[in-house]
Amino acid sequence: MIKVVIIGSGNVAHHLIKAFTKSNTIEIIQVLARQKESISHLLDSNKITDNTNDLVEADLYIIAVSDNAIAEVSSQLNFQNKLVVHTSGSIAMMDLDSKNRKGVFYPLQTFSKNKEVDFHQIPIGIETQNDDDHQLLETIAKSISDKVFNINSQQRKGLHVAAVFVNNFVNYLYKIGNDICVENNIPFDILKPLIQETASKIESLSPNDAQTGPAKRNDTQTINTHLNFLSDENQKEIYKLLTKSIIDNGKKL
């Protein structure tokens, strides 16, 4: 069994522990959590520590903490020349402390504690400093995911920005749709098939080919009707900017 230690107890750590627990080739031998209770339902209490100095020897240490804590956490480890990776989209591999061998293990997904995910469908982008570590990290990633790929720190930054657009911002547009429904006494459920189809459509069409709607048609009459309908200034501003962008994009084609 390959021995893995996870450092952190947030959403990513939570889902990684669950995924590795199902694997036959990887053993989570320890988790470092500031609040031991937060993960006590996921593994034996003797495998949980809140003290960095108590960390045991392992083949891989996965730092799954918030971005701004990664460098500090990696510098506090009191061992050397081990493979230590982080799970962040936006932090460079080189930001890890140099006393250990560096790598990145980036699962590209949105994690919420109370929403199960199928890890096998989650792409994991990996990066290491040397080939042996690459092989080990790939083996570990493939034990939980069918979609392992190589990506360097610069590309990973781009991928993370793209992910913010297609996940964080998209979800916020769902929220606006929800708000408009609530204001007009319409059940949000009515929009859900449209939301699913919008996501499903790009499996077979490019987003450019899938684009429909008043902005795409440059239908100024409908656009003005919509702007008159919206009373929330923030919604109006977003409507205007995205409509203008879609119209300008149409002109470029």
Next chain:
Amino acid sequence: MIKVVIIGSGNVAHHLIKAFTKSNTIEIIQVLARQKESISHLLDSNKITDNTNDLVEADLYIIAVSDNAIAEVSSQLNFQNKLVVHTSGSIAMMDLDSKNRKGVFYPLQTFSKNKEVDFHQIPIGIETQNDDDHQLLETIAKSISDKVFNINSQQRKGLHVAAVFVNNFVNYLYKIGNDICVENNIPFDILKPLIQETASKIESLSPNDAQTGPAKRNDTQTINTHLNFLSDENQKEIYKLLTKSIIDNGKKL
């Protein structure tokens, strides 16, 4: 069999013809199309006409043309006191010509000609002037959809605006994600599981609870890294506005 005539040959007409053709209780007896060839693969040529004056008698006439042509098309019909409905999200029922009985038959979905849809999963919002027509329109809608609901013209306008946010604008954010991938030599396919999960998440969580990411965490360091990374001014402007909106929304909660 209930006899239906469809007026129009665009995306909505196209998918309605297909859906009704599968139904056992509805018969499409005629389609009015300016370009007869555009739908000749969907039904017998003797059922297609390009002349308004050749329209035959039916139980329901569905006008599925572009929004700005609906009023005119309805005024050109040379018969009276028939049930005539349109399929638009943003046009009021009362905009139809008053010589016929008015109604609305609004399928809430994004239609592209070369993408099949399962009509049974598509919500259809209906509105009529009187109860008998309501019953007929409901029967017809239920013959192709499992999700028929009542909605008045004002609510429908709200629903259409909400649909623009969760479909047109969401798809445009997919396009930006795609563009960023292309610029950084990353296959767009890597983002697809995230896109599907983002849509799937709101089946069990509200969009507010599903929100994650740097804006939600007010993580200014990552936000600035992303803004520095983006070189396209339009992408930058959209990033800034949506990030600000998510942060402001967090403060309101």
